[in-house]
Amino acid sequence: MFKKNLRIIHNYSKANKFPQCKNEFDTFSKTSDGIFKYRCEDIFKNFEGSDSIYIEPCVKVLKYIDYLDKNESLHQNTEYCMFLNYSLNNHMQSIPENKYNSSKFYKKIKTEYTGSPLNFDICDEEIKDINAIVRYHIEVLYNLYENFNKYISSCIPGSVPNCYFSDLCASIYKNSIEVCKTLFDTSFCNILKTFKDEYNAQIVRENSCYKTENVLSYPEVAYISKYLQAREGYVSLTNGYHMIGSNISPELYSAKHNIIIAVIVLLLIPFILFIMYKFTPFGSWLLSRAMKYNGIIEYMDEYDKKIHTGNSIKEQNTNEDNTYNITYNSLSQF
Structure with a gap:
């Protein structure tokens, strides 16, 4: 993952130089294809069939390497090879049903090229596959x-x-x-x-x-700071409670503080009630209230039984009327 991130950073690092690279590339790419076209036809032997789409990018790669090879002052300027890699990736991805990614395409040209010597090693380290987002x-x-x-x-x-x-x-x-x-x-x-x-x-x-x-601005205040504070607070939480306050955001710390208080209160209430019940007049008062309440409940249960018995006959007599009314109401709403 770390190497991947470094590679992405590297891909972006010279992008500001690419317009200059393109201007130079456009200039020397207008020269005659000359012998390079024949070399590419040898490499992609089915050049009159499905491989014909690879002749043009092959010629451009050979011209580019030839240009860099003849200009030693550019050998240390990695942006030229990075631009070649970017252009090659774009071109390869635009080909329907492409048989080669950029690195395989470059390797095929390098290994099968048979013309006058070209220093392909100049850009060897920079030819990598780049995903669509990058x-x-x-x-x-x-x-x-x-x-x-x-x-x-x-x-x-x-x-x-x-x-x-x-x-x-x-x-x-x-x-x-x-x-x-x-x-x-x-x-x-x-x-x-x-x-x-x-x-x-x-x-x-x-x-x-x-x-x-x-005037351009950069969104670096609210969201990023909260994200980083929350992430640092989580790491501190795994290392020890005493470190949380110094790393986590005030909002998260306040929420955690409230949760701790609620848990403590819930644990204390039963303990306090038990002490009051055992050692204060509160216990006898609570017992008398409970007995009185139980008496009321028993009375209400007996009353409900009597009412239920008296109403059972009435419910049977009105059952047919209730069915009729429900059906009628349903039809009227339909």
């Missing part, structure tokens, strides 16, 4: 930073900034921040929080596109 969150972060970069680029002295991009950033952020109210993906939310700080600082500094409604 891919969507990366897409959100990509769109945020792409529009934010366009907004910053338009903030040139002597020109009017393009507020369309700042407004678009605010809209995307507000639509995405709702998931952070439920602690759904804390890694994603931490990146959103960082973006919020960068964006707010920019619109205040630039000022031309500043709008009160576009």
